[in-house]
Amino acid sequence: MGNAFAEIAFTQGVRELQIQAGSRERYAAMDQSANRRDKLTERETTFIESRDHFFQASVSETGWPYVQHRGGPAGFLKVLDERTLGFADYRGNVQYVSVGNLSHDNRVALILMDYANQRRLKLLGRVRFIDRDTEPDLIERLVTPGYKAIVERGFIISVEAFDWNCPQHITPRFTLAEIDEMTAPLRAQLRRNE
Ligand SMILES: Cc1cc2nc3c(=O)[nH]c(=O)nc-3n(C[C@H](O)[C@H](O)[C@H](O)COP(=O)(O)O)c2cc1C
Known part of the structure; x- marks a missing residue:
């Protein structure tokens, strides 16, 4: 077991940098994780x-x-x-x-x-x-x-x-479609006020 992303992305060189920066401990749990997340x-x-x-x-x-x-x-x-x-x-x-x-x-x-x-x-x-x-x-x-x-x-x-x-x-x-959806109530209100 172990997290699949950590297995691929945390190469030896990456792990050494994590040790130097003090972040290895934080990510060590991913190596042992029961949830592979693949x-x-x-x-x-x-x-x-x-x-x-x-x-x-x-x-x-x-x-x-x-x-x-x-x-x-x-x-x-x-x-x-x-x-x-x-x-x-x-x-x-x-x-x-x-x-x-x-x-x-x-x-x-x-x-x-x-x-x-x-x-x-x-x-x-x-x-x-x-x-x-x-x-x-x-x-x-x-x-x-x-x-x-x-x-x-x-x-x-x-x-x-x-x-x-x-x-x-x-x-x-925001995409045009998202803006359109978000502003729909405003446009409806404007129409009611006309
Ligand atoms: C007429 C035309 C239509 C295209 N349509 C799309 C498209 O719908 N989606 C997309 O991701 N790329 C589109 N592209 C970009 C190309 O498909 C691009 O060739 C493809 O992403 C491969 O690029 P690569 O050779 O840099 O890997 C289009 C390019 C042309 C010239």
């Missing part, structure tokens, strides 16, 4: 399936980290089961940087933001690619109905670990 619960599922974007990191074959932003309608990143995520990869700028990196090293890190509620979730996993020829049913589960772009592949991510971060330093920001 299976998505209701809390993570609801959060993931209401995101409209995330940031995805991969590592190039020359060792460079690379981050790409992925966006789509809320829920485009799907929880297929408690250990698996998926999304449809539509034809974009055809640079194939992330796909090239992940074909070489399938390890991926995602960070999902909820600015309005100052929450963020980090996920670590491994990617495999699927296509319509080999797994048409699974591709069908990933696509957004009515979205006309070409689906080049599906990203299937086996989750190995996740961690919720503290909300500090997340500046609250």
